[in-house]
Amino acid sequence: MGGHRLPACDPQTKKLDNNMSKEFTIRINGRDIPAQEGETVLDVARRSDIYIPALCHLKGLSPVGACRLCLVEVKGVSRLVPSCTTYVHEGLDVITDSEGIQKCRMVILQLLFSERNHTCSVCVSNGHCELQAIAENLGMNYVRYPYRFPALKVDASHEKYAIDHNRCVLCTRCVRVCKEVEGAHTLEIIGRGVHSLVLADLDGLWGESQTCTGCGKCVQVCPTGALFEKGKAVGQMKKRNEFLPYLMSMRSLNR
């Protein structure tokens, strides 16, 4: 995807940033905004209070451009590009909210809703879900595609946590936090396309995993009710992922 692979969250990069990072001026929706080398368009937009929806992106994890909700127009580029993996450079001119972008985001959002089973009213994360919040923000009031309702099983074999694949949007936040932050790499995507599933230890039951440390970071970074603490009733699962930026900045200082 467009841009250079320079993970903004990489502790080493951050160290360099503090010393001598290059400064640019980029243009978002006709507004000139200062930006620093290593930042993505999404980073700059977020700190400038410009709303761009995103599900797979989470500050502290490497960007992957998986959910495609953060697509933006870049002047001189004929296709839409994900803002979470597009790094800034001098003269970059971006539109975040055109009619075409809105249409595209709506299609992506509706495809996400139709792919599995996102019935908010009976979900543990009802009222605290990022997918639900984006649908509200973008004003989604219908889904034009037939729901697939694939009837996937819930893996509740872990002592503390469970995964309901029916509510998973395959954003891979859980996979990345497990690999990049906890260092366990218990979770990974198995299968292809709509048949992809997040599974533990290559295809096992989570409760039988040899590598899982039970830290629960995957649960806290999951944007929907797919990963949850067992025993939580409907609407009771509030995710707490503020630990991540703190943890990363402590690591960058080697503390």
Next chain:
Amino acid sequence: MTRQIVIDPITRVEGHGKVTLYLDDSGEVRDARLHVTQFRGFEKFCEGRPFSEMPSLTARICGICPVSHSLASAKACDALLAVQVPRTAQNLRKILNLAQLLQSHALSFFHLSSPDLLLGMESDPAERNVFGVIRSHPSLARNGIRLRQIGQQMIETLGAKRIHSPWVIPGGVAGPLASEDREALLVLIPEALSIIQETIEWFRSVLNQYTEEIRTFANFPTLFLALVAGDGHLDHYDGRMRVIDSEGNRLLDQADPAQYADYIEEWVEPDSYLKSPCYKPMGYPDGIYRVGSLARLNAVDRCGTPRADEAWKELPQPNQGPLLSSFHYHYARLVESLYAVERIEEILHDPDILDDRVCARAQPNNLEGVGAIEAPRGTLIHHYRIDKNGLMVWANLIVATGHNNLAMNRGILQVAKEYVKGDRISEGILNRIEAVIRSFDPCLSCSTHALARMSLQIQLLAPTGECLDMVAR
């Protein structure tokens, strides 16, 4: 030669149903069947879900009494967790259940049944509805709408949502009662009491106009089942099973609802998705019993609150035993509404009601659990089995309307025999058949956990199966 009359759909009931009347060679009604024609399959699609979702999942069975389902479900989940629910949480759940009883009874009496009672069984169907009542009896209609609103407002104050609130959770409730919310609930009490008392006085004064209906509306001996407190009072939340016969003799008392399967067996009829439970020791169909407001008031020794006890005593009763006519469900609903408001006030004055320990937490400790409460329409039982990871493997729901199925069928037969002559059904007769069903206040969508339109159909069938007449709304 058998001929049939079909009424489809039934109106002013919750859910979708159909009635078939079978005529004999001489044109007399031989049999009557109530069919509940739709199916939703909650018991099946809950399988595989975490048990902790069940209170909210099963609440979706109904929009009128979601509180009842979430409470019965949460009690089944409490049994799975094997915890003692904190006393304050139990009291808060009781208030919620009584508020639900209040709003549902108000809906049944004022919105669904009062058009028959005020405007007459044979009055113009275009006027015989809640809007007709608003035009002809504005103050009664206003009271009814207000009373239901009070019940709904109480539910909202506790659970932040009037319908499908996720406030009831396994082990207790999601949050404590705030002091200002307690005051907001107490403020509603005097108005609710005065509306109900005024309505009871009015209804009692006009009861003598309904002697025909009292005589013919499912007026026959059956058993009655209700959950009753240890002291013989009403207890909609935590009572134990009592079964009485038509003379008031106790066949069963203080039985643990978890053992319901020893006393209730479910029969399936080929022409209805609604099961027909009966009292197991007496078998099918002799074990026919009724549940709901009338059954509860027949079964208990006393209501347990002064105004309700007084009001129940004031109903002219022909003899000492239980009241047998289902027409008296209406009066029983009003008495129970009075009880609900009195009890809510009592519980709100409990010194620990504002305590913030309102949920017991645990991993599941039992693989099987039963929860039972008295819903507005009668005893509601949720029975779950889970696997060792807490996922549902099996569910059985016995819903109030199901208990009444055999009695409703017999009641329709009684009214039809009385009024249907020949192979045509007049509008007034159609309405009487609907009105006997309405007196039970069935919730057909709950009973089969079935998605439904509010409607009824009656078919009149010849012995050959030929449809002679069909009335649909």
